[in-house]
Amino acid sequence: MARRPRDARLRQVGTSRAGLPLRLLSVGHGSRQVLVVAGPHANEPVGGATVLRLAERVLADPRLCDGADVTWNLLLCLDPDGSRRNEGWLSGPYTLGHHFRHFFRPGFMEQPEWLPDGAEGATLPETRTLLALQDELRPFLQCSLHGVDVGGGFVELTRDLPGLAPRLAHIATRLDIPLELGPYDTLYWPTLGPAVYRIPPPRRGDLAAAITEAAVESTWFHPHPHPYGTVTAVVEAPMWGVTAVQDASVPAGAEETLRGVSRTLRRDTALLEELLARIRPYLGTAGDVDRLLAPVDDYVLVCPGLADSWDPDTGPGTDVDGGARPLPPLTTARLTALRISARRIALRTAGLLHQLVTASGHDPSGATADLDRLIDAWCADYHDGHGARWIPVARQAEYQARVVLAAFDLARRPGPASGRGARPLGTPPVRTEVPFE
Numbered sequence: 062m063a064r065r066p067r068d069a070r071l072r073q074v075g076t077s078r079a080g081l082p083l084r085l086l087s088v089g090h091g092s093r094q095v096l097v098v099a100g101p102h103a104n105e106p107v108g109g110a111t112v113l114r115l116a117e118r119v120l121a122d123p124r125l126c127d128g129a130d131v132t133w134n135l136l137l138c139l140d141p142d143g144s145r146r147n148e149g150w151l152s153g154p155y156t157l158g159h160h161f162r163h164f165f166r167p168g169f170m171e172q173p174e175w176l177p178d179g180a181e182g183a184t185l186p187e188t189r190t191l192l193a194l195q196d197e198l199r200p201f202l203q204c205s206l207h208g209v210d211v212g213g214g215f216v217e218l219t220r221d222l223p224g225l226a227p228r229l230a231h232i233a234t235r236l237d238i239p240l241e242l243g244p245y246d247t248l249y250w251p252t253l254g255p256a257v258y259r260i261p262p263p264r265r266g267d268l269a270a271a272i273t274e275a276a277v278e279s280t281w282f283h284p285h286p287h288p289y290g291t292v293t294a295v296v297e298a299p300m301w302g303v304t305a306v307q308d309a310s311v312p313a314g315a316e317e318t319l320r321g322v323s324r325t326l327r328r329d330t331a332l333l334e335e336l337l338a339r340i341r342p343y344l345g346t347a348g349d350v351d352r353l354l355a356p357v358d359d360y361v362l363v364c365p366g367l368a369d370s371w372d373p374d375t376g377p378g379t380d381v382d383g384g385a386r387p388l389p390p391l392t393t394a395r396l397t398a399l400r401i402s403a404r405r406i407a408l409r410t411a412g413l414l415h416q417l418v419t420a421s422g423h424d425p426s427g428a429t430a431d432l433d434r435l436i437d438a439w440c441a442d443y444h445d446g447h448g449a450r451w452i453p454v455a456r457q458a459e460y461q462a463r464v465v466l467a468a469f470d471l472a473r474r475p476g477p478a479s480g481r482g483a484r485p486l487g488t489p490p491v492r493t494e495v496p497f498e
Contacts, residue, residue: 065120074136075190081141083190086112088119088133089126095469096200098136098191101174101207103143104166106151107298108206110458112137115465125466129473134198139174139187143167155451157301157440160210161412168355174205176278191280199289202472204465205281208457209299211401211449213239213306215256216464217247217295219281226254228467236460238299238452241306243395245402246297249386256307260295294468298461301449303401308393315391316373322396322403323372329407330364332435336414337361339426344417353417360410367406371399401447408439 068088075083097115099108112135119125119133126133138144149163170177173187183189195203209215214233216225233240233256240256247258263278284291312318337357344350369375371388389395415432418424443449 068120068126069116074194075186077140077142077187078185079142081145083139083141083187084137085194086116086135086137088116088135089131091127091129091131093129093131093473094134094198094200095131095202095204096134096136096194096198097204097206097465098139098174099206100138100140100144101205102166102172103140104147104164104210105206105208106144106147107208107300107454107457107461109138109144110454111206111298111461111465114458114462118462118466125469131473134194134200136191136194139191140167140172143171155300157211157408157443157449158436160300161408161436161440162415164409164412165353165416166356166409167352168359171352171355174280176280176283179278180283188280192283195280195284195289195291199291200284201290201292202469203281203284203291203293204468205293205295206461206465207295207297209241209244209297211299211301211405211443211447212244212303212398213241213256213299214460214464215241215244215247215258215297216468217250217258217260217297218253219260219291219293221253221259222292222294222468222471224471225468226257228471229254229256229464232460232463232467236456236463237302238456238460239302239304239307241297241394241398242309243306243389243392243398244297245398248389248395248398260293292468292472294465294472296461296464296468298457298464299452300457301443302452303397303447303449305397305447306394306401308397310393312391312393312396315396318396319371319373319388319391319399322400323368323375326364326368326371326403326407329403329435329439330361330368333407333410333414334361336411336428336431340414340418340421340428343423343425344421349420350417353413353420357410357413357417360406364406367403371403397447401443404439404442408436411436411439 070087072085072087073082074085077083097112099112100106115133116135125131143165146165147163150160169175171185173185173191176183176188180192183192216229230240242255250261251259253259260281263282281293281295344354411432415429415436418429418432
């Protein structure tokens with residue numbers, strides 16, 4: 062920004078609940094707008110590195126900006142309060158145990174992209190800031206930058222961008238990033254291509270359903286009732302990659318494996334509920350305790366229903382309207398994603414309980430040793446059972462930046478639903494493949 066003050070402008074667009082500034086970096090002077098949102102989930106920090114990489118890339122290539130009549134608007138972090146709570150692991154060492162012992166993600170009602178009471182009922186200042194930006198900019202493309210702790214990369218779209226799947230596959234292959242062919246997040250969503258999924262329109266449901274899937278209104282869809290021609294792309298980049306999430310083969314004994322996943326989740330939930338009962342009387346009522354307890358209570362709430370919906374012996378799952386919904390065909394990728402997800406929710410809960418005990422300053426119930434044992438064993442399962450491997454931050458950010466640029470190139474092309482984002486006829490497509498540094 063200091064090198065190009067005319068082309069890159071930084072302004073404060075809002076303030077977090079704790080008083081931290083929400084800053085928007087705008088690059089270019091085009092009449093059409095792109096909005097990229099970093100840090101919507103506190104435990105997914107790669108977007109902060111990605112938006113800076115995008116700013117450098119856009120400044121270096123006029124075809125991405127003024128040559129395309131586009132301004133790039135990069136929201137540097139949507140949840141700075143939550144992101145600060147993850148600083149305990151951000152500087153390393155990048156081990157799973159260190160990550161989960163310092164993990165934080167707010168409870169569902171404090172996640173700024175969700176609109177459980179609709180846009181008119183939004184109360185979080187971060188959410189109101191994002192909604193105001195969407196209404197001000199009317200972007201033809203909105204990208205929400207997310208991270209997967211363990212698994213692979215994938216993209217979720219509010220509207221199809223034909224051609225994105227092969228580009229995504231090329232980017233992932235070049236950077237050695239596994240792609241998820243059956244993510245837990247998209248278990249019941251339409252598939253637009255390998256590792257590309259369509260986000261269904263928002264539907265009202267209970268809180269448990271909303272926590273486990275995008276079953277309520279969100280800022281992903283907020284621009285869509287308006288004539289902005291917006292398409293939202295949620296770009297997920299993995300921190301620890303697992304090769305099996307891209308295995309589309311049909312495994313032998315899939316139902317028995319699924320029974321095992323459900324049994325394990327029930328057993329782990331019972332262990333965590335017992336530990337929570339031991340810890341809760343000693344926690345006090347400080348505000349920090351309440352913020353750590355909120356996601357714990359969310360996770361404990363949803364685990365029994367998840368285990369039942371996955372178990373072949375307890376019948377098909379149910380959708381947010383209460384109707385029967387069988388699981389999709391069980392490929393190796395989907396089974397792996399379910400195993401990872403069941404372990405993830407237990408590890409996150411254990412990590413938060415560990416922080417609660419630490420914050421209390423004493424442990425009369427002796428829970429710390431039990432939590433350390435569980436966290437170590439469950440992280441070892443990720444390493445030994447899934448072959449989870451750390452992906453360097455620079456490679457995570459490069460992957461995510463290239464996917465955003467690919468989505469941009471497709472969204473700006475003329476088409477029946479491209480709206481204000483249409484590329485003028487005769488304009489050559491943007492080359493998004495650049496040497497990895």
